[in-house]
Amino acid sequence: MKNSTTSKAKSPAPIKPLAPTQFTRSVVAALAPLADPALQHGMRAYMKDRFVFLGIKTPARRAALASLILSQKGATAADLLRTARALWALDEREYQYAAVDLLGRHVRRLTPADIPALLALVEKKSWWDTVDALASVVNRILRAADSQMQSLMDEALASESFWIRRVAILHQLGWRERTDSKRLFGYATACAHEKEFFIRKAIGWALRDYARHASKQVRAFLHEHKGVLSPLTVREAGKHIQ
Numbered sequence: 001m002k003n004s005t006t007s008k009a010k011s012p013a014p015i016k017p018l019a020p021t022q023f024t025r026s027v028v029a030a031l032a033p034l035a036d037p038a039l040q041h042g043m044r045a046y047m048k049d050r051f052v053f054l055g056i057k058t059p060a061r062r063a064a065l066a067s068l069i070l071s072q073k074g075a076t077a078a079d080l081l082r083t084a085r086a087l088w089a090l091d092e093r094e095y096q097y098a099a100v101d102l103l104g105r106h107v108r109r110l111t112p113a114d115i116p117a118l119l120a121l122v123e124k125k126s127w128w129d130t131v132d133a134l135a136s137v138v139n140r141i142l143r144a145a146d147s148q149m150q151s152l153m154d155e156a157l158a159s160e161s162f163w164i165r166r167v168a169i170l171h172q173l174g175w176r177e178r179t180d181s182k183r184l185f186g187y188a189t190a191c192a193h194e195k196e197f198f199i200r201k202a203i204g205w206a207l208r209d210y211a212r213h214a215s216k217q218v219r220a221f222l223h224e225h226k227g228v229l230s231p232l233t234v235r236e237a238g239k240h241i242q
Contacts, residue, residue, distance in 0.1 A: 017075040020083040023068070027087065027098050030064045031056060043093070050127055051093040061094055062101065069098075069105050077109045081117045088124055096125060100133040107140045112149040115141060119156060119164055126163045128198060135167040142171060143178070150180060157187055162196045169202040176213040184210060185221050192228045203229070204236025215241050 018026060031054055039055035047053075056064075072080070080103060087099035103110070103118070110118075115138055122134050142149055156168040169187050172179050188203045211218035219241050222234055229237075 015071050015073070017072045017079065020079055020086050023072065023083050024086040024090075026068055027065060027095065028090070030068060031061065031092075031094055031098070034060060034064060047093065047127060047129070051125065052091055054092045054094045056094050058097070061097060065098055065101065069102050072102060072106060075106065075109065077111065077114050080106055080109060081114060084121060088121055093129075096130050097133075100130060100137070103137050104133070104140075107137055108144075110137070110141050112141060112145050112152060115152050119159075119167065122163050122167055123161055126161075131163045131166060132170065135170045136173075138167055139171050139173055139175075143175060147180070150183060153183075153187075157190060162194070162199055165191060166198055166202045169199070169206050173206065173209050176210075179210050179213070181210065181214065181217060188221070188233075189225065189228070192225065192230070192233070195230075197232070200230045200232045201236060204233040207233070207237035208239050211237065211240050 017023075034054065034056045036055035039057065040053045043053040043055060044051065072083075075083070084099040084103055087095040087102075090096075099121075118134055118138055122131055138153075142153070150171075153168040153171050156164050159165055159168075169191065172184055184206060188207060191199050191203060194200065207218050207221070218237060222229065222237055222241075226234060
């Protein structure tokens with residue numbers, strides 16, 4: 001007689017995340033074979049010859065690493081940051097992109113306490129591509145945190161590094177009605193005198209983004225400070241204002 005007792009199927013054991021060193025080696029193993037010398041020169045030129053490239057376009061890179069990055073779901077914040085630093089130490093720019101993709105995919109593991117470590121990455125191999133991607137990670141951390149944690153960006157705005165100041169200016173992108181307009185306008189005013197292109201552009205970008213939600217307030221701010229803000233900032237900020 002057959003046993004009528006039906007055994008329950010066992011749930012698959014959770015995938016254990018790779019240690020930072022193992023993960024980094026796996027990323028290299030996944031990307032190195034995809035290197036395309038025909039693309040390297042153009043990618044390098046686009047970044048003003050600041051970095052070397054394997055020559056892998058973004059869709060191909062992300063497809064190659066998707067399952068690997070997903071497998072790090074259980075990684076701790078400390079391990080995610082250690083992995084990012086290890087990838088940052090590699091020469092080719094695609095490895096820094098992989099680090100940012102990893103942090104972005106598992107941003108819920110990160111807290112405001114991890115922002116100093118992210119800002120430390122901002123200052124290494126700095127250019128708009130990784131800086132803006134890290135700004136997006138900071139944005140998502142602070143958006144999910146208590147509003148008092150935005151004071152971390154007040155400190156960042158006082159940094160000697162204009163890249164960190166750029167992160168501070170951009171940290172509220174997409175917040176719409178949750179935007180702290182006093183802080184946004186205050187940052188814009190505090191940095192309006194700067195001649196650095198990436199700061200002027202960032203102020204305009206942040207104001208333009210907020211103008212989608214509060215065009216009257218941004219219009220009034222631009223009118224009041226038109227003698228202080230750079231033409232680049234005003235032009236960027238006013239793109240969506242009638």
